[in-house]
Amino acid sequence: LNDLGHIDPMYQFALDAYISLFNISLEKSKRSHKLEERIANLNNYHTYAVYKIVHIVCFVTEDWQENCNEWQENCNEFQKMLIVRSLRQDRVSFCVASFICKNLGSRFVEPPVLDMKAVCFESTCRTPLIFVLSPGVDPTGALLQLAESSGKSSQFHVLSLGQGQAPIAKRMITDGVKNGHWVFLANCHLSLSWMPELDKLVEQLQVEEPHPDFRLWLSSSPHPEFPITILQAGIKMTTEPPKGVKANMKRLYQLVTEAQFSHCSRPAFYRKLLFSLCFFHSILLERKKFLQLGWNIVYGFNDSDFEVSESLLSLYLDKYEEIPWDTLKYLIAGVNYGGHVTDDWDRRLLTTYINDYFCEAAVGDLFRVKGILNKEGYHSIFNLPATEHPEVFGQHPNADIASQIAETRTLFDTLLSLQPQVSSTGAGTSMTRGSREDRRCTHNAINLMKILFCFSSSIIKLQKGIKGVVVMSPHLEETFNCIYDVRVPPLWEKAYPSIKPLAAWTRDLCQRVAQFASWAGTTVPPTLIWLPGFTFPNSFLTAVLQSAARQHNFSPDKKGAKLLLPPNKTHMSNNINQPNMFPPVCPEDGVYIRGLYLEGAGWDKTNSCLVEAEPMQMVCPIPTIHFKPVERRKKMAKSESPDLPQTPVQTRNSLELKSGSAPADHWIKRGTALLLSLDS
Template sequence: MCDLSRSFPCKEGCGHCLHMYLKYDDTKGHPLCPKFMTFFLYIARNLDRDIENSVKRWRMFCECEAPEREKLPGDWKSKSDVQRLVILRALRPDRMTNAMQLFIEERMGRKYVEGENIDFSQSYEESGPSTPIFFILSPGVDPLKEVEQLGHSLGYTCENRRLHNVSLGQGQEKVAEEALKIAAKEGHWVILQNIHLVRQWLPRLEKKLEAHSDVAHSDYRVFMSAEPANRPENHILPQGILESAIKITNEPPRGMQANLHKALTNFSQETLEMCSKEAEFKSLLFSLCYFHACVAERRKFGAQGWNRPYPFNTGDLTISVNVLYNYLEANSKVPWEDLRYLFGEIMYGGHITDDWDRVLCRTYLEEFLHPDQLDGELNLAPGFPAPPNLDYSGYHSYIDSCLPSESPHLYGLHPNAEIGFLTMTSEHLFKTVFELQPRDMGNSGGVVITREDKVKQTLDEILEKLMEEFNMVEITGKVEERTPYVQVAFQECERMNVLTRSIRTSLKELDLGFKGELKMTSTMEELAEALFLDQVPETWASKAYSSTFGLTAWYADLLLRMKELETWVGDFQVPPAVWLAGFFNPQSFLTAIMQSTARKCELPLDQMCLQCDVTKKNKEDFTSPPREGAYVHGLFLEGASWDLENSILVDSRLKELHPTMPVMFIKKKCSNFRKKASRMINNLHYLFSLKALTQDKAENRNLYECPMYKTRQRGPTYVWTFNLKTKEKPAKWILAGVAILLQV
C-alpha cells in the first residue's frame, strides 16, 4: 500500500529533515539526522502493522476524495503537519499538490496559493520608453489582446498606424527594427510577438531597445512576448531585456466552467442575432464554445489528453464562428460535414501534427456538432444537455446552473485520468524541489555525504552489475538460416552492445576523473550530475530505448532486457511468450511476423496485415510458441480495462490506472483488400486487420482501433494499431484516450 523504504522527517518536522527526505533514496544513501532516523524507524516498525490491524480505517482514509483534509487514523492523527505530508506522499501521491497548497495556505496565508488578477492598465502605468512590457506566454492565452484593447481606448490602433504589430519569424527582423525606429520617433506602440523564434537577432534587439530608450518620445512603448524555455539551460533571452522589462504571465482559465465562460465572452448578444438562421447559429456557436473548452482544458491530462501539446487559442474559436456564420448564410441546410471538416482539419486541425490527435479532434466534432442538437436531443457531456434557444446572459446562467461539477467525464475521460495527471504533477514538483537542494548532504553533527561520494557509490553499483557485451562473432557463427526473427535478434544484440559499451566507457572515465587520473570534462560533469539526480544520462538515453523511468528503475529494466535477449540468442528459438516491451525496436519484431508469414505463403509483404486476438491466459500458461505469429505479454491498458470473461473493452476500475492485458496472439493475415484499406485509413499511417476490412458495418462498430505506444509519453513512441472488441461505440474509447502501453 505504501513505500516505507523512503525516509521520513523527524517528529519536530525540522527543515533539515524535510530536505533529507526529499533527497533520500535507500539504494543510494543513508539518513544522517538522528531525529530523522528515529522517526523513520518508528514508521517502519509501526505503520505497516497498524494498516494491517486497521484496514477499514486506513482504506477509508486512502479512498476518500481529499485525504489531505482528513485526520490520519488512530494515534497517527497527532503527527505534525510535515509528518502528515510525508505519510500522504507514500499513500496518495496524487494528492500531494493539493496537500502542499493547503500546508502553505495554513502556514503563510491564502494569497500565496491564489493567483491575483492584475488590471493590465496598472502595468501600463508603470511602463515607459525605457521599461518595456514582456509577456511570458501560456498555452491557450493571448495576452496581446489586452494591449490592443487598451491601445484602442487610448488611440493606438493598427488602422491609424500608431500601433505596429510584428509577428517575428524568418525575415521579419528588418520590419521590427523599422517599426521600433518609427515608434521611438513618433511616440507609437510596438508589439513584438514570439521573439523566441529569432534567437540570433535577440542581442541586436537588446541594443536597439537600449539605444531608442535614451532619445525616444515619452509615449513610446514596446510590448514583447515569448514562450518560456522548457529547461533552464535552454534560456535564450538576453538578461538586459528581462531586467529592464515588466514581466507578466497570464495563466489560462482552469476547469470546464471557467473555460466555457471564457469562450463565450468572445461574443455578445449582437453576435447571436447576426445570422438569419438564428436558432441553428446559436446552437452551433454554443457547441463550438464547448468544443473549444474541451480541447483547451484537455491538455492538463498530459499525453492521455493529447499526444502532443497544441497552442489552441481564442483566435481559432472566433475564426470558426465566422466560418459558421458564412456557411449558414450561404446554404439552405446546415452543412454538417463541411463544417466539421473545416473546424477539425483546418481551423483547429492546423495546429495538430499527430494523426491520432487528429482522430480525437474529429471525434469531438462528430459528437458536438450533430443534427440531434437542433431537436434538443444531444448531451454535450453526461448530465449536460445542449442548451435550448437562449439569449447571451441566458447561456452564461445555463452554464452556472446546469454544468456538472468539474470531472474528467466532461471531456470524455475516465476519473483515473485525473489521478494520473495529479500524480505526474506531484512527481514533477518533488523533482524540481530536489534539483534546487544543495549538492552536499549533512547534519549538525558534521557527518557529510558529498556529491562525489554518492555518485561514486552509484557508479560502482552499475559497473558491478553490468553484463558483458554479446559476442557477435560467436552468435552469428552458430546460425545457419537468417530468418526474420534471427535478424531481429542480431539487431537487438548490436544495439545493446552499443549501449552497454557507452555505459561502461563513460563510467570508467568518470571514475578516473574522480581519482585525478583524467581531466574532468563537461560531459563527465553532466554524467555525474545525472547519476546524483537519479536521472538517465543523456549520452545513454540517446543510444537506448524510449523510457520514462528514473535511473534506478531504468537500469533494473535494462538488466532484465539483457537477460531476456541472452536467453533468446542461446538457441534462437522464439520464446513461448515474447516480452514485446523488451525490444529497442518493437516494430521490427512485429514486421518479422509479417515477413515470416509472407515467405511461407509466397505473397508480397504489402498484402499482409497484422491481426491480434486477446487470449484468456498469462505468459506462464504457454510452454511453446505458436506455429505462426507470436504470443506477446507485458502489455498495459490506459483509459480502459479488459473484461477477461467476455473479451471486450470495459470502463476502467477506479484507481487502477494501468491494468495488465492478458497475453495477445499476434499473427498475419493475407489481405486482398489493400485498395479498400487505403481508403478506410484516410491518410493515417497504420494498418487495419483483415477482420476490420471484411466485416460488415455493424461489426466494425464493435471494434476499436487501439494505438500501441512504447511509453506513457505516447506521441513519438507509437508502435502499431490493433483492433480490440467492444460493445460501446469506438468514439467512447477515442475520447477516453484508450491505448496499449509497453511500459508504465
C-alpha cells in the same frame, strides 16, 4: 529570484529591478512608529509584492481526513507533506496549497488576475513590457483594447518581427521615444539576430529622456538566446489561456459581437450550435491536461479556429433550409481544427467529439439552456463548476489522478534542479523458420552489449573520478549528478527510448539482457516474446512478417498483421521472471507476445472484453497476444465493420478488443491504449 532562470530562460530578474520593487514597498507599506511593527508590515507587503511580480511571468504547468493518530500531532505541515509525497503523489499539490495557506496566507494560492492596465500604469517609459507567449494565445487583441481605453489607439503601432523588419522596428522605437507612442514588437523569437541591437536600444532608454507616455511592448516565445538584460529590466507576463471549460467558454462568448449574435436568419439553431461549438473548442483545449490519455501530440488550437468555425455556422444556416451536418462536421473537424491534427488516433478522437456535439439532438427541443436566446443571458447559463469532472471529457476519474501525479513529479524535479550539486574532482545450425527473427535478436543482443559496455565503463570511470585517480570530465560529473538525483544519465538514455526513473531503468535493462541471453543459449525460437525487451519492436515484427511472406511465397508488400487474443484461458504474466504458463508450442504463423499494458480501461478476464478500470488502477496487464501475419484484403464495408475500438500501440498496429457494454466511442474518449513500457 536568480535561481528561477534555471527553470526557464525567460525568468530573469535584475538586482536593479528588485531594488526598485523594494523601494515601492517601502513607500506603500503601512507605516508605524514602532520599529518591530513597521518591519512586520514591510515584510508582509514586500513578500506579496514579490509573489505578484513573479506569478504574472510564471507559466502554470491544486484536506486531510481527520486522523487522531500520534503522527498527526507530532508532524508539522512540511513533514506531513513528505509523508503524502511518499504514499499518494496525486495529493501533493493539495498539501502544497495547504502548506502555503498556513504559512503565508490564502492570498498566496489565489493567482492575481493579470490587469494589463495596472501593469502599464506601474511601469515607466524606460521599462519594456514583455509577453512570454504560449501556444494558441495572441495578446495583440487585448493590447488594442487597452490602447483604445487609454486613448492611445491612434498612437499604438504594431509590427510582427521577421526577415527584413529590423529597420522598420528601429524607426518605430525612435519615433515612439520622441512622440510618446506605444510600440508593440511581436514574435521577437523570430528575429534573434536583431536582438543584440534591440538590447542596445533598451539600454539607451536608461540614459536618455524618453517621452513619459512612451511604452515598449514585446512578445516572444521562451528562448535561451533572448537578451537577459532586457528580461531583467522589463516586466514579464505570460499569455496562457484560462484554465477550465467554464473559463474558456466565457472567454469565447466574449469574442462573439452583438452583431454576429443577431446576424443569422435562424437564431434559435445558430445559438444552440454556437453553444456546442464553444463547448467543443473548450473540450479540445482542456483535454491536454490528461497528458498521454488526452492527445498523442499537443496541438495549438487557437481563437482563429473558433472564429472561422463560427462564421461557417452562420453561413451554412443562412444558405440551407436543412442543416448540412456532414458538411459542417467535415469543414470544422476535418479541415479547420483537423488541420492541426497530424496523428491518426487523435483525428479519430476529434471525429468522435464532433459527432457528439453536432447532431440533431444539439438543436432539438430537449436541449434547453436558460438564457440561450439572448447574449446578455449567457452569463446566467455558466453555472458550471470551476473544476470539471473527467467524465465531461469522456474520461475515467483515474485520468485526473495520472495528471496530478505528473504535476507532482514536475514540481519536485524542478525543485531538485535548483538544488546545488556536490561532486568530487581529481587529477551454427540453419533454420528456415525464425532465421530473420534470429537476426533481429542478434542485432538487439549486439546493441545490448554496447549498452552494457557504456554502462560499466562509465561506472568504473566514475568510481576512479570520485577517488581522485582520474580527472572528473563534464560527462562524468553529469553522470554523478544524475545518479545523485536518481535520474538516468543522458549518456545511458541514448541507448533506447525510455521514460523510467533510474531504478526501474536498471531493472528493465537487466530483464532485457536476461531475455536475449536465454534466447542466445538455444537454437529453437522462444515460444513467447517479451516485446518491450526489444530496442526497436517494429523491426522484430517486420521480420516476422517477412518470414511469413517467404514461407507462403507472398510479396512482403501484400502481408499485413492482426493482433489476436489466443483462445487459451491461461496467459503468460507480464513479469519476465515468472515461469512460462503458456503452452510451450509455437504458433504456425507469427509469434506470441507479452508485456503490454492497457491504459484507460480495465480487462475482464472472464468475458475477454474491456471494462471500466478500478479506482486508482492506472494500467492493467493485457493477456498474451498472437501477432499473426495475414494477407492484405480489401477493407470491410462499413456495415460489416465490427463495433470494436482500435487500440493504438507504439508499433502502429491495432488490436481488436470486445468493447463490452460500452460503445467504441466511449473507449476512444477514454484514450484507451496499449503501452509497451511504463514510467515506473
